[in-house]
Amino acid sequence: MTEKMLADFTVNVNEEGYLTDPSQWNKEIAVALAKEVGIEELTEAHWKVIEFLQKEVKENGKLPTIRRINKVGGIPTKELYQLFPDGPLAKAAKIAGLSKPASCI
Amino acid sequence: MKKILILGAGTAGTMMANHLNKKIDKKEWSITVIDQYKNHYYQPGFLFIPFGIYSEKDVIKEKKKFIPKGVEFIQSAIEIIEADKNQVKLENNSVIKYDVLIIATGSKIVPQEIEGLLDDGWRKNIFDFYTIEGSTALRDKFKDWKGGKLVVHLAEMPIKCPVAPLEFLFLSDWFFTKKGIRKNVDITYVTPLGSAFTKPRAASVLGHMLDDKNIKIVPNFNISHVDSKNNKIVSLDDKEVEYDLLVTIPTNMGDEVIERSGLGDELNFVPTDKHTLQSKEYENIFVIGDATDIPASKAGSVAHFEGEILTDNILNFINNKPLEKKFDGHANCYIESGYNKAFLIDFNYDVEPVEGTFPLPVVGPFSLLKETRINHLGKMAFKHIYWNLLLKGIPIPGIPPHMTTKGKKLN
Ligand SMILES: Cc1cc2nc3c(=O)[nH]c(=O)nc-3n(C[C@H](O)[C@H](O)[C@H](O)COP(=O)(O)OP(=O)(O)OC[C@H]3O[C@@H](n4cnc5c(N)ncnc54)[C@H](O)[C@@H]3O)c2cc1C
Numbered sequence: 001m002t003e004k005m006l007a008d009f010t011v012n013v014n015e016e017g018y019l020t021d022p023s024q025w026n027k028e029i030a031v032a033l034a035k036e037v038g039i040e041e042l043t044e045a046h047w048k049v050i051e052f053l054q055k056e057v058k059e060n061g062k063l064p065t066i067r068r069i070n071k072v073g074g075i076p077t078k079e080l081y082q083l084f085p086d087g088p089l090a091k092a093a094k095i096a097g098l099s100k101p102a103s104c105i
Numbered sequence: 106m107k108k109i110l111i112l113g114a115g116t117a118g119t120m121m122a123n124h125l126n127k128k129i130d131k132k133e134w135s136i137t138v139i140d141q142y143k144n145h146y147y148q149p150g151f152l153f154i155p156f157g158i159y160s161e162k163d164v165i166k167e168k169k170k171f172i173p174k175g176v177e178f179i180q181s182a183i184e185i186i187e188a189d190k191n192q193v194k195l196e197n198n199s200v201i202k203y204d205v206l207i208i209a210t211g212s213k214i215v216p217q218e219i220e221g222l223l224d225d226g227w228r229k230n231i232f233d234f235y236t237i238e239g240s241t242a243l244r245d246k247f248k249d250w251k252g253g254k255l256v257v258h259l260a261e262m263p264i265k266c267p268v269a270p271l272e273f274l275f276l277s278d279w280f281f282t283k284k285g286i287r288k289n290v291d292i293t294y295v296t297p298l299g300s301a302f303t304k305p306r307a308a309s310v311l312g313h314m315l316d317d318k319n320i321k322i323v324p325n326f327n328i329s330h331v332d333s334k335n336n337k338i339v340s341l342d343d344k345e346v347e348y349d350l351l352v353t354i355p356t357n358m359g360d361e362v363i364e365r366s367g368l369g370d371e372l373n374f375v376p377t378d379k380h381t382l383q384s385k386e387y388e389n390i391f392v393i394g395d396a397t398d399i400p401a402s403k404a405g406s407v408a409h410f411e412g413e414i415l416t417d418n419i420l421n422f423i424n425n426k427p428l429e430k431k432f433d434g435h436a437n438c439y440i441e442s443g444y445n446k447a448f449l450i451d452f453n454y455d456v457e458p459v460e461g462t463f464p465l466p467v468v469g470p471f472s473l474l475k476e477t478r479i480n481h482l483g484k485m486a487f488k489h490i491y492w493n494l495l496l497k498g499i500p501i502p503g504i505p506p507h508m509t510t511k512g513k514k515l516n
Contacts, residue, residue, distance in 0.1 A: 060400070061379060061400050061454075065371075067371055068371050086325055087299060090299050090325070101298060101299070101303075102298065103262065103304075104304070104402045104438070105271075105311075
């Protein structure tokens with residue numbers, strides 16, 4: 001775990017740059033994290049995904065699946081890929097200040 | 106008489122019948138268990154069948170043998186749970202009332218969820234190893250397979266036994282090496298996750314394993330469909346991976362009865378309190394094993410640890426005492442790695458798999474996050490433990506339900 005400056009805030013991150021303390025997250029940090037994963041601008045559609053992920057983790061203690069983002073969050077999977085190309089769940093989770101999708105090992 | 110009704114006589118349901126039978130006041134309470142099948146399957150054994158290590162006789166026994174005397178067993182499909190009426194309807198429309206319900210209907214693969222998976226290639230050059238039918242069909246295929254592109258594919262998380270795909274890869278490497286045709290077999294792992302090992306400590310200790318064994322990986326691959334005419338899988342962002350032989354772990358879901366009853370999430374898993382195992386919706390419904398939506402691994406060992414805690418909580422519930430928030434997400438899994446060796450991981454909601462020894466500090470005898478022969482013996486002994494202790498609700502000596510940090514290197 002290391003400290004890092006993001007948008008003028010000092011935060012704790014892991015080896016892959018994910019925040020390790022979600023309480024340090026704010027919207028300016030999110031914008032900086034988005035740039036790290038190659039997303040120059042966070043639109044309203046991006047925020048909708050980010051907020052859904054945060055709400056889910058708060059309520060259920062785990063990241064939703066892509067299927068759940070579609071069915072419960074109402075965000076079509078094609079759109080999710082357009083918003084966060086390549087690894088949408090990993091990227092959106094990083095920007096939202098959450099841990100990456102993981103298995104048990 | 107009041108009734109505790111258990112739905113599903115798999116690992117968790119069978120165990121709960123045995124636990125409660127010992128603890129409940131029989132003058133006041135009766136216990137009934139319902140399952141659609143006559144036979145119990147030792148699912149962890151399915152992993153070994155394609156490689157000829159286990160056969161049907163290792164993994165199939167009659168369910169009734171494990172249901173204790175004094176507990177009623179009904180073999181029938183469950184049609185619907187009518188939670189508002191505290192009753193369950195069976196396939197012949199008969200109705201069973203309950204005071205306390207335990208849902209232990211597990212999870213299963215649903216190949217229909219992936220377009221094209223059940224087309225021409227299914228069980229010809231596309232297989233699963235999560236069912237008895239799949240694992241035995243794959244054994245027959247492996248017998249005379251001359252080699253080519255073997256693609257091991259994970260559709261989406263969560264799946265039961267999340268380490269099984271890795272074990273399958275390692276055993277394949279070993280199996281084809283032993284057969285002398287490894288040079289003709291190109292092994293690729295396709296996963297929706299970012300890497301094979303996703304937890305930091307495991308990644309740093311084991312990250313090199315796929316490379317060492319010459320297994321390629323395609324990460325971040327979320328499947329859109331199978332093109333079985335052209336033998337390739339296609340992702341949602343149009344990446345393609347070709348195969349000669351596809352071994353897939355399709356989407357895992359809870360049983361349709363959960364959906365019919367309106368009790369599940371989008372994957373038919375039942376929203377459950379992760380510490381008490383009570384359903385979030387109905388206070389007289391409890392959920393155990395793979396059927397829950399809790400963020401613990403879907404594994405037999407987890408069901409075992411949950412079982413001891415759930416038994417106490419059911420007794421608390423019927424005696425009007427507060428439930429104990431005791432389940433910590435404890436899991437304990439051997440990871441078979443080929444060449445008669447295995448890893449062991451022991452973790453919970455808060456502590457990721459780390460190095461160390463288990464169950465005792467220093468002396469083990471098992472090593473955590475390390476490949477050893479003794480771990481392999483542990484994995485093979487699990488079959489005996491499963492049939493003789495776990496299902497019967499007998500505690501496994503030296504292994505309490507809560508994870509211990511003793512013997513673990515935490516920093
Ligand atoms: C290939 C493979 C390898 C594995 N390896 C390991 C391992 O090494 N270690 C480990 O700990 N775990 C392992 N597991 C996981 C383990 O087998 C499961 O986590 C465990 O069996 C879950 O128990 P359960 O009681 O929740 O579900 P199950 O044992 O699946 O039981 C569910 C029962 O409910 C019944 N049922 C469901 N719906 C209905 C209905 N509508 N009507 C009537 N009956 C119904 C089913 O017939 C079934 O008998 C493995 C699993 C697989 C597939």
